[in-house]
Amino acid sequence: MKISVKNNKTKRIFGKQIVPWLLICPLIIVLYLAVWRPTVIGAFWSFFKMNAYNPGRFVGLENYKLVISNSQFFLILCNTMMYVFWSLVIGFIPPLAIAIMINEMVHLKSQMRVVMYLPAVIPGIAAMLIWARMYDPSSSGLLNMLLARFGIDAFGWLDNPKFTIIGIVLYMTWSGFAGTMLLYYATVQGISSELYEAALIDGAGPLRRCWHVTLPQMSGILLLNLVRQIIGVFQVMEQPLAMTDGGPNGASASLSYQLYLYGFKSSGQRTGQAMALGVIIFLILLVLTCFYFWLNRKVENNF
Amino acid sequence: MKKKLQRVAAGALIVSSIAALCGCGQKTSDKDEQGRTVISVGGWPLSEGKSLDAMNQRKETFEKENPDVFVKGDSWSFSIDTFYAKAAGGTLPTVYSTNFTELAQIISSGYSADLTDVLKKRGYDGKFNPAILDLASKDGKVYSFPTSAYILGLGYNTELFEQAGLMEADGTPKQPKDWDEVAEFAKIIKEKTGKAGIVFPTAGNQGGWMFTPLAYSYGVEFVKKGEDGKWTAAFNTPECVEALQWVKDLKWKHNVVPENVTIDADKYYELFSTGQAAMMIAPGNYSDYVIQYGMTPDQLGIMAYPAGPKRHVTLVGGELQSVTSKATDDQVDAAVRWIETKCNYQATDAFKQTTQNNIEKKLSDNVIVGIKGMSVWNRDTESVAYENDLIDQKCNINPNHVKLYNDFVQNPCELQAEVPVCAQELYKILDNCITSVFSDENADCAAIIEKACKDFQMDYLDNVDY
Numbered sequence: 001m002k003i004s005v006k007n008n009k010t011k012r013i014f015g016k017q018i019v020p021w022l023l024i025c026p027l028i029i030v031l032y033l034a035v036w037r038p039t040v041i042g043a044f045w046s047f048f049k050m051n052a053y054n055p056g057r058f059v060g061l062e063n064y065k066l067v068i069s070n071s072q073f074f075l076i077l078c079n080t081m082m083y084v085f086w087s088l089v090i091g092f093i094p095p096l097a098i099a100i101m102i103n104e105m106v107h108l109k110s111q112m113r114v115v116m117y118l119p120a121v122i123p124g125i126a127a128m129l130i131w132a133r134m135y136d137p138s139s140s141g142l143l144n145m146l147l148a149r150f151g152i153d154a155f156g157w158l159d160n161p162k163f164t165i166i167g168i169v170l171y172m173t174w175s176g177f178a179g180t181m182l183l184y185y186a187t188v189q190g191i192s193s194e195l196y197e198a199a200l201i202d203g204a205g206p207l208r209r210c211w212h213v214t215l216p217q218m219s220g221i222l223l224l225n226l227v228r229q230i231i232g233v234f235q236v237m238e239q240p241l242a243m244t245d246g247g248p249n250g251a252s253a254s255l256s257y258q259l260y261l262y263g264f265k266s267s268g269q270r271t272g273q274a275m276a277l278g279v280i281i282f283l284i285l286l287v288l289t290c291f292y293f294w295l296n297r298k299v300e301n302n303f
Numbered sequence: 304m305k306k307k308l309q310r311v312a313a314g315a316l317i318v319s320s321i322a323a324l325c326g327c328g329q330k331t332s333d334k335d336e337q338g339r340t341v342i343s344v345g346g347w348p349l350s351e352g353k354s355l356d357a358m359n360q361r362k363e364t365f366e367k368e369n370p371d372v373f374v375k376g377d378s379w380s381f382s383i384d385t386f387y388a389k390a391a392g393g394t395l396p397t398v399y400s401t402n403f404t405e406l407a408q409i410i411s412s413g414y415s416a417d418l419t420d421v422l423k424k425r426g427y428d429g430k431f432n433p434a435i436l437d438l439a440s441k442d443g444k445v446y447s448f449p450t451s452a453y454i455l456g457l458g459y460n461t462e463l464f465e466q467a468g469l470m471e472a473d474g475t476p477k478q479p480k481d482w483d484e485v486a487e488f489a490k491i492i493k494e495k496t497g498k499a500g501i502v503f504p505t506a507g508n509q510g511g512w513m514f515t516p517l518a519y520s521y522g523v524e525f526v527k528k529g530e531d532g533k534w535t536a537a538f539n540t541p542e543c544v545e546a547l548q549w550v551k552d553l554k555w556k557h558n559v560v561p562e563n564v565t566i567d568a569d570k571y572y573e574l575f576s577t578g579q580a581a582m583m584i585a586p587g588n589y590s591d592y593v594i595q596y597g598m599t600p601d602q603l604g605i606m607a608y609p610a611g612p613k614r615h616v617t618l619v620g621g622e623l624q625s626v627t628s629k630a631t632d633d634q635v636d637a638a639v640r641w642i643e644t645k646c647n648y649q650a651t652d653a654f655k656q657t658t659q660n661n662i663e664k665k666l667s668d669n670v671i672v673g674i675k676g677m678s679v680w681n682r683d684t685e686s687v688a689y690e691n692d693l694i695d696q697k698c699n700i701n702p703n704h705v706k707l708y709n710d711f712v713q714n715p716c717e718l719q720a721e722v723p724v725c726a727q728e729l730y731k732i733l734d735n736c737i738t739s740v741f742s743d744e745n746a747d748c749a750a751i752i753e754k755a756c757k758d759f760q761m762d763y764l765d766n767v768d769y
Contacts, residue, residue, distance in 0.1 A: 052412055053391030066766055071758045138562045138579070159564035159742065245506040247565040249738040265508075267408040267727060268387035 043282070046275035052268030063276035072250055072258070080234060080254045082165050087233040090166070091173035092226065098177070099184035100214060104206070113185070120178035128242040131171040132158065135243075158244050161251035168239045168252060180225060184218065191217045220299035227292040231285055255281050333631045339373040340633045342641060345399035347376030353667065357660040364653050365644050372637040381405075383727075390414040395627040398638045403438055403619055404512070404721055406447055415446040415625040421639045422448075430648050434718050435679050439623055448639065450646035451588075452621040452677040454715055455516060456605045456708045457485070458585035460578060464604070467495040467581070474703035481610045482517070482549055485582070489559035492581045500559035502580035503550055505737045507567030511730025513584050514550070514737060516618045516719060520611020521546040525722050525729060526764065534724050534764040539756035542613070547748045551740035564742045572596070584608070586620040587708060590671040600671040604704035607711035615716035621676070648684040658690050662697050673698040675709045725763040732759050 046063050048055040067073060102112050119127070134142040135157035144154040158164045195213045204212060215222075237256035240246050246253035246261075255277065263274035335341050348354040362374045377396035379389065383405055389395050390412070401409060409415050422428075422445055431449065439447040457479070464470045469477045469488060479485045489500020504510040515525065521542040527535045553560045561574050575583045576593035583589075590603050608617040624646075626638045644653040665672050672694055678687045695702075722729055732755045740746045 052387040070762050072762075137564065154562065156564065156742075161742065244565055245567050247506050247734075247738055248742055249735045261731075264384040265727060267383065267405065268391075268412060269408070269725070271387075 039282075042275045043279050046272060046279050048272060050268075050272035050275070053271055059272075063272040064280070067262075067273050067277045067280065072253070075250060076253050076255055076258050079165060079250075079252065080236070080256075083169060083236050083254060084230050084233045086166050086169040087172060087229060088226070090169050091177065092229065094173060095177040095180040096184050096218075096222070099181045099188055100210060102181075102185060103188045113182075116181060117178045119175050122175070124175070124238065125242055127175055128171065128239060131174075132243045135167055158252070159248050161248050164244055164248065164252040168236075168243060169233075171243070172233070172236070172239060180229075183221065183225070187218050187221050188214060223295055224292070224299060227288065227295060231288050231292065234285060234288070235281070333634050335373050337373075339371055340631075340637045341373045341375055342397040342630075342634050342637050343375045343377040344641065345377050345396035346380035347378050349378045353664055357657075357664065360660070361644055361653070361657055364656060365641060368653065369637070369640055372640065374641065386414075387412070390627075393629060395629070397627055397630050397634050398641055399625055399627065400450075400622050401447065401625050403621060403623065404726065406439065406623060406625075407441075407721075407723055407726075409625065410441050410446045414628055416628045416630050416635050417444050417446060418448060418626065418635065418639060419444045421636050424636075425639060425643075427648075430681055430684075432677075432679055432681050435619065435677070438619065438720055447623040447625045448642050448646065449621065449623045449679040450642065452619050452679050453587035454608065454619055454677055454712065454718065455584055455586055455617045456608050456711060458575065458583045458589050458603065458605045460575070460581045461602055461604045461704055463492055463496050463498055463578070463581035467492040471703075474701040475706060476604060476606055476704070478606050478707050479609050481612070482520070485609050486549070486553065486557055486559070489553065489582065490557050493557075493559045496581070498578065499561045499574075499580040500557075501553060501582040502561055502566065502571060502574045503553060503584075503737065504568065504571040505564060505566045505741060506570075506734050508727055508730035508734060509568040509571055510566070510737045511733030512618075514546070514733045515722065515730075516584075516608070516616055517549070517611065518543050518546040519616045519719050520609075520614050522611070522613030526724060534767055536756045536760040536764055539753055541749075543752050544748045546611075547736060547740060547752060550737055551746065551748060554741050555744045560741075564738060578602075587674050587676060587712070588621075590674070594668065594670055600669060600673075600700045601704075603671055603700070605674060606705075606707035608716065610716070616719040617716055618721065619677070619718050646679065647686050648680050650685045650689040654686055655689060658693060662693055666697060666699060671700055671705070673700045673702055674705045675712055677712050677715065724767055725759070728763045729759055 045055050047058060047060060049057050049059045098116055102109060105112060137156045137159045139154050158167045196209060199209045199213050235256050236254045237260060240252045240254055240257045244252045246257050259274050259277045262270040262277060333340055348358055381399055381401050435449050435452050439445055439449050459476060464476050479488050492500040504513055523538050523540060523543045525538045527537045529535060561579055572592045573596055574580050576596035576598040624642045626635050645657050647654040662672055675691055675694060680687060736751050736755050739751050
């Protein structure tokens, strides 16, 4: 009797859905092995003194203390925030502007869409190295050659500690705007034409139509992308690694780049601190992600 | 029927994914079915071509002479990013090559097998150059087999030197004796050719690494170990400030370096090999790195490392072969025999063949043949004589371009071991010091060194063993 009850219960969970469960299994296994397990173990081991990749004795919060008391930590935290700040200042508007622009175009619409998407097709590291070349501080750098045409002295670009983050963010905007643009474009296309017709009848020009019809209709997706961008840029790592080595003098080092140094460039001496820093980044992002989900729910309810 | 098919398909998916996962954890014994000892060898070439052919030939000859061993190729080759993860996962090849900078850390992490007994058994007592063997040993035990050693010298662009009038008619360069003369040479080159006289790296730990021998020559000691076993950063001295001032003067006083402020190893070699700088501090095998930018062997030369005001020292770079600590005794023995086919004090047939193949490969890659490495052996051995004769025969450049370096190798200055603790972190901090003086004309060298010393102490030395 008991057995059959249990069977019933299992049946209720798996019962007729056994095939979907089985099909989802490989993904679950991969996620478990590649994401969940390492995340949990990494967080757990961050409380241990690590000998390369093997946990030694328990040291409590020592790894965290070492990470935070490192003389570079606050500089790097500020840098990371500066990445987010500049990415919002520089990178938030272009995809939206271009999406609306393409939507308003009468001729060559689809060609324009393809051309605008091209930067996203170039492999990341290759594009980063090309940009680093363009920024070359010598007089043979592309941008400095352009400046020379106008009789302006060569500029340090990525070698200038005040400009280096902005320079990297410019590259990130260039390489990343295409995907977001397509998303915006799809949303713009989805806006009911009746609204525009009504606006036209009311005598609204293109700018007013944009302000009073397009933008309000898009505010949901704009908000979501804002948070997504903050979370994404907060984890910036390969750009400083490939373009500046975190330099000059640590001016472009980010938290994730520092984590990479702890994890892979310390001869296995600081893997514990890499894990601790990973947890710190995780916590910061967790707050942002919760905010994202909260916003997502709100947006979905409203629109 | 359709449903059944679905279930079968799903079941097969699971079974195959589980099987794939289990496959990774298999343990292998050190013997194959025929009772031969199996060793895996790292750095095995992946693609078809000369290197792979040469490796297969080496394996064939070796297995003919050593019928009890089976050699298996492993395409992983040493890199600091992956080494410790592989070691912790127990997937290192039996024999792997490594370098002098990283070796001390590898030994103290226990990932390199003790070779002392096997080397003794095979008659290596007193055969190695003690200065080099020291770098491969800890507490009197040998943990790695040094196969090649290159000391730092001063690499130069022969064409720019000629244009600047710093070359004799027979192709022998003028040798700057000390750092002040290096700066003088750089000024002359800048004046005559318009190119930067010298390039100094600043990033990716390369700058720090290059700065240490310079500072040693000014009499700096970077770390000191107290009686209680604690390490102290000791480079907060006027000598170190002086060394940094020399680097700073290159840019702001003499204006003889390229405009770039961030120069990592790749950029360093690129600036030199695209003719944008005439001199660089470089190891003897540096032509391996510069050819990828299209420099021909004829344009490259190298000479002795300059002296400082207090000492004349240089660093040793080069390659060692280690055996994983997971290896069994049989494997260690077989591994040493394998290493002998590349590096041997006797000129065996296998050694001759490998050496010939290496030189042929260098010739076809358009790398300099003519620079002699430092011998890892104590005195002239027949293998070194054989190799050097072959290099002379096959030399593809004017030998005078590298004569001063070859003489320097025969009769070197003091060889300095690298900083024994937190070396990479120190290099990173020194990178920042160099970047600071390169990016700011008014940078205060004394304050920069003071801060670097304090940071190194607080961030790293104070918690070496927390």
